[in-house]
Amino acid sequence: MPRAAELSIVLPTFNEAQNVPILIELLHETLDGIDWEAIVVDDNSPDGTTEAARGLARQDPRVRVIRRIGRRGLSGACIEGMLASSADYVAVMDADLQHDEALLPEMFAELKRGETDLVVASRKVEGGTIGEGLSKFRAWGSNIANSLAQKLLNVSLSDPMSGFFMIRREKAEEIAPRLSAQGFKILLDIVSSFGGRLRIKELPFTFRERQHGESKLDTLVTLDYFGLLLAKYFGNAISVRFLMFGLVGASGLVVHLIALRLFLVVGDYGFNLAQTAASFVAMTSNFFLNNQLTYRDRRLTGIKVIQGLLTFYAVCSVGVLANVGVAGLIYQDPAYWLFAGTAGAIMGAVWNYAASSALTWRKS
Structure with missing residues (x-):
């Protein structure tokens, strides 16, 4: 009978069918002498990642597989993987071969000494480098993201954007209820949620170039990151999802104004008609952005997209009435226009968020 694992390596995956078998083989070579297991947490990849991982699991009891249906996102996958472990120590690393598995034994040894709670593989400490793993543009963006995290959240890590730890x-069990299942920067969430109470050690590593598949980072992920920063900055008083909803709403205002201008100048519409048309353009933009970002774990597909869009139109229409109604109750004097307008906008936003969560993107 195999001994219980003392180290679990959580591998969140999406479209990594080619990389997972290679990584498991590398783990066998690297972790000789350590009782380990790999927990592959796959977000129902269309490329057959789950099937590839299960094929390995049938031959190797060290490999476990969690297939997530209707739930997506790296942070959520990491949380589920960590909570599925019974080992004393849990590692999280990407399955795309960009993280150096050869560092795992040293990380493990650091934790076993008993003087550290968290070991982070850093590209920013002496000896670490981004190597060929990031383009110049992505490296620039990563530096900005690191700086924002350090300044806004008072995080002392040299590389809070690292996904290898x-x-x-x-400790993972203790903090799990306070973590956001959305987003992709689980390490930053863990460290900021502990508020300086973790004993942390950073080790250098070189970020390698991806060999197979494509990067999952995009513009929407950037918005997701800013939502996490704001949520943590305000002490989790406001959920990441609500902040994402608000950021999307702010982008909708820009879309609305651009569309309004086009309808007035190019389309030669009257103002009321142009305003109405621009509102529907903005609502449509907000719906698709929310579907891709805010509710990515409940993302609508197929015919449900049309049904969801119509529901979203209805929800937002009621939100306008709530906005105007609250503002009208407060607006008794022209001097209070700003307060009235702000209160109405907040009421409309809260209604839109609550109703959208319950009706448009309700949990199945």
């Missing part, structure tokens, strides 16, 4: 499982 190892933590004591009891």
